[in-house]
Amino acid sequence: MNKSTSQLYKRKKGILFEKNNILFGKLRPYLKKWFLADFSGIAVGDFWVLKPSDNQARFVYYLIQTSSFYNVSNITSGTKMPRSDWKLVSKTKFYIPMKLSEKHKLGMILYLIDKLINLHERKCEELALIKKALLQKLFPKKDEFKPEVRYKNFSDTWEQRKFFDNIEKVIDFRGRTPKKLGMEWSAEGYTALSALNVKDGYIDFTADVHYANQDLYDKWMAGNDLYKGQVLFTTEAPMGNVAQVPDNRKYVLSQRTIAFNVDETKVTNDFLAVLLRSQNVQHTLKSLASGGTAQGVSQKSLSQLKVILSINPKEQQEIGNFFNYFDSLITLHQRKLEKLKQLKKFLLQNMFI
Secondary structure, eight states: OEEOOOOBOSSSOOEEEOTTOEEEEOBSGGGOOEEEOSSOEEEOSSEEEEEOSTTOHHHHHHHTTSHHHHHHHTOEEOSSSOEEOHHHHHHOOOOOOSOHHHHHHHHHHHHHHHHHHHHHHHHHHHHHHHHHHHHHHHSOOTTOSSOSSOOTTOOOOOEEEEGGGGEEEEEEOTTOOTGGGTOOOBSSSEEEEOTTTBOSSSBOTTSSOOEEOHHHHHHHHTTOOOOTTOEEEEEBSSEEEEEEOOSSSOOEEOTTEEEEEEOTTTOOHHHHHHHHHSHHHHHHHHHHOBOSSSOBOOHHHHTTOEEEEOSOHHHHHHHHHHHHHHHHHHHHHHHHHHHHHHHHHHHHHHSOO
């Protein structure tokens, strides 16, 4: 492959690229910025433009995503602004198939997997946008007490309450770590749920995975077992993510995440989960948050939170059930997406040397 460093655009500095050229971000290469062009244009910034020969664009595009290329390209110069060293990369030898047909097949397999990955990413994004729009319609706007859209047979005015009036207990182990308890994480056991696991409407079991053995679990949770459907809330980094415990397996409530025991005479878990993700509540949480880059909320801040909610348990359940179904669709596509990414990673590791 050849790196194009000529043909600079007359009016704007950059490197011309054509269809089937590959753009590789040489600045901070660990960010993995690469692009297989399906159009012509100008690469402005810290990019290499790679021009594969003999119709090998797809093969080369996936070659630069392998660990062997990644390791070489990350031998950088500079500390604050590390850049890949083209002299080093261009002199490095990589193992490739001799037959052009094998390169084409390899590139095509990974290309089709990428198409499926993009499809499920778009599905997740579209569903998230629809969900956001529905949250705005099914919950009252600011300073109003009736939603714009109601389920049939529900017409009562909603009620404003202090948030904690709906909560019997907050389970908060802020700052607790295995080390502080004189113990360590285990290779297996009870999964720990931290702010990195609690996403917007689902639990990500692949992020920052830690496990507790029976002794650590008992000492950590101290009888406060989480239960299916219980609402989890991230207090910072990130602040404001809401999900529900997916099953009755025991979990450790870990860093920057709290759980609520609801007053069942006032609110359901399913409705509470949706309420906390509504636009008005999220905006209020941001106004109550403290900190600079990493904003967070404390129990003291949450005690100032006021919410507007339906006083009809049946309406709460209708809204909760609807968004549960919607979240299940999003989770389905996210799981498929994760499996496809794992498959691609496996193929990159095993189809290249």
